Amino acid sequence: MERVDAETLDWLVTSGIPQDAETVERFRTAKYGWLGARTYPYAEYHTLRLVTDWCVWLFAFDDAFCESDRRAAEIARALPQLIAALDDLEFGQEVDDVFARSLLDIKGRIIAYGDGDRLDRWRAVTKDYLFAQVWEAANRDDEVVPPLDDYIFMRRRTGAMLTVFALIDVATGLPLTPAEWRHPAVRAVTESANDVVVWDNDLISYAKESGEGNSRNNLVSVLVRHRGCSRQEAMDMIGEMRDRAVDDMVAFRPALEALGSEAVNAYLRGLESWVSGSVDYSLTSSRYTAAWQAHERSPAER
Numbered sequence: 001m002e003r004v005d006a007e008t009l010d011w012l013v014t015s016g017i018p019q020d021a022e023t024v025e026r027f028r029t030a031k032y033g034w035l036g037a038r039t040y041p042y043a044e045y046h047t048l049r050l051v052t053d054w055c056v057w058l059f060a061f062d063d064a065f066c067e068s069d070r071r072a073a074e075i076a077r078a079l080p081q082l083i084a085a086l087d088d089l090e091f092g093q094e095v096d097d098v099f100a101r102s103l104l105d106i107k108g109r110i111i112a113y114g115d116g117d118r119l120d121r122w123r124a125v126t127k128d129y130l131f132a133q134v135w136e137a138a139n140r141d142d143e144v145v146p147p148l149d150d151y152i153f154m155r156r157r158t159g160a161m162l163t164v165f166a167l168i169d170v171a172t173g174l175p176l177t178p179a180e181w182r183h184p185a186v187r188a189v190t191e192s193a194n195d196v197v198v199w200d201n202d203l204i205s206y207a208k209e210s211g212e213g214n215s216r217n218n219l220v221s222v223l224v225r226h227r228g229c230s231r232q233e234a235m236d237m238i239g240e241m242r243d244r245a246v247d248d249m250v251a252f253r254p255a256l257e258a259l260g261s262e263a264v265n266a267y268l269r270g271l272e273s274w275v276s277g278s279v280d281y282s283l284t285s286s287r288y289t290a291a292w293q294a295h296e297r298s299p300a301e302r
Contacts, residue, residue, distance in 0.1 A: 091104060118175060139216050156194050165193070183259070249272070
């Protein structure tokens with residue numbers, strides 16, 4: 001875990017994404033290797049490096065494009081090189097943009113450890129994630145708190161969870177067949193797991209986001225605005241929503257186990273590891289705890 005954490009930080013620094021020593025230190029103290037180890041505890045070293053590097057890429061992209069004042073048009077203009085890296089460019093080709101160049105590196109490693117089906121799944125959901133950031137930025141630009149149904153639908157894309165779920169069977173070494181990936185029970189349990197993780201994240205990250213422009217893209221803010229409730233009531237509602245989603249995950253298990261697929265069972269365990277591991281990591285990572293500490297100070301101390 002410590003080795004992967006150190007090597008992932010080296011990978012990020014070598015990519016050229018962090019622009020200053022302060023940013024590098026912030027990523028070092030966040031200990032993203034611990035996130036990889038907790039959410040992919042079954043992964044061998046080389047695939048653990050892959051999935052952890054991908055998570056770090058997502059955090060870096062989030063900081064640069066989503067937790068920032070970048071406008072929707074600016075994010076949209078950044079997409080061509082990113083989409084080209086996903087679809088058209090081959091590993092080793094020259095790429096100017098640091099995010100696109102490191103994205104190409106990730107793609108090359110998925111090809112090495114996976115197959116065409118798994119690469120295509122990851123590419124498809126990664127493009128959904130990137131395009132969803134334009135929607136999120138448009139909310140910031142126009143100071144819009146999106147309606148609840150729109151938010152839930154888009155949060156399943158802005159949260160990037162489908163991109164990390166798509167790598168579960170790369171990390172397990174037990175590939176889902178195309179039919180298994182499209183199976184209604186697999187899709188349903190994936191959606192429920194997605195909801196649990198992103199709603200947990202909305203609660204955990206609210207202190208970090210509440211003073212920033214992206215606070216409108218948070219389920220707490222959505223419920224406060226459109227349900228007319230207090231922040232605490234909104235948080236309680238989210239707790240009830242995520243508990244129902246967990247119940248749904250449990251309810252889908254018999255149908256999944258009835259498929260008799262070792263790969264599907266491993267994928268389900270991978271989803272469960274993400275649900276528990278993401279919370280464990282977030283409750284100890286400086287990415288979130290520093291914001292809670294600042295949020296808990298009195299106004300005079302801030």
